[in-house]
Amino acid sequence: SNPDTGKRVVLFLLGPGDGFDILTLLDGRPHEAEATALDPLELLSAPIEEVRRWICEHPAFNRRFLPYVGDQLRRMETLASDLALLDTASRLARLILRHIDPQLHKDHPHGLHPVKLIADLNHESLGHMVGSVRQVVNRHLQGMRRSGIIHGGRGEWVIKDLEALKHQAGVTMHRLRHDRETARDRH
Structure with a gap:
């Protein structure tokens, strides 16, 4: 959201099994996105170092996680092109x-x-x-x-x-x- 204009954009509508703020995991920089729950939920949170260890030590985790990250990036790409072109x-x-x-x-x-x-x-x-x-x-x-x-x-x-x-x-x-x-x- 932009505090100056009050405009907002929803980047993702997440559901069960989805991850939030994956960009921070990839580059370590703070991310300005905020999450809002539409329904009651249970949240699993892990320190960034722990998740990075999972990535390094567990190939089975990578086989599920990397395609998920790719899908998130493709959805961001689709959103950007749709906003610009449609x-x-x-x-x-x-x-x-x-x-x-x-x-x-x-x-x-x-x-x-x-x-x-x-x-x-x-x-x-x-x-x-x-x-x-x-x-x-x-x-x-x-x-x-x-x-x-x-x-x-x-x-x-x-x-x-x-x-x-x-x-x-x-x-x-x-x-x-x-x-x-x-x-x-x-x-």
């Missing part, structure tokens, strides 16, 4: 696509695509995730509802027209599939 509507559509739950889709009737995790967030938080503000996110979500792309309200969204959402996002199936597989592998 409009808010496209960024919001991509965010929604990344949070479609393929497991719930299999069990859901009528080919609807349930959205997980972000459906519980308020529009201000969604704005922080796509580099925008609550009012703009609200306007785009209302447009998606009017167009028949998305249905539901806070807590429960389903995508009714996946192709239209992909079109709005400018996403190819290859990229969407890769993003979903990466997210699934992390959890």
Whole structure:
């Protein structure tokens, strides 16, 4: 966040098994990011020296940890390029696509695509995730509802027209599939 402007950006929405502030582990410098818990959680904390020892002494840890770090860096790269190159509507559509739950889709009737995790967030938080503000996110979500792309309200969204959402996002199936597989592998 920027204390001068009050603007914020959400870099990651973390879940079970995720690590926070990995950059400090890599370079040893303080990091200005802050974590906010949306739900009650249990947190495992370890001194930086201990984690570095794990990296050096346990190849099995590295086989899980290094791909995770790579995934985090790729997500940061995607966020940076999306913020620089896409409009808010496209960024919001991509965010929604990344949070479609393929497991719930299999069990859901009528080919609807349930959205997980972000459906519980308020529009201000969604704005922080796509580099925008609550009012703009609200306007785009209302447009998606009017167009028949998305249905539901806070807590429960389903995508009714996946192709239209992909079109709005400018996403190819290859990229969407890769993003979903990466997210699934992390959890």
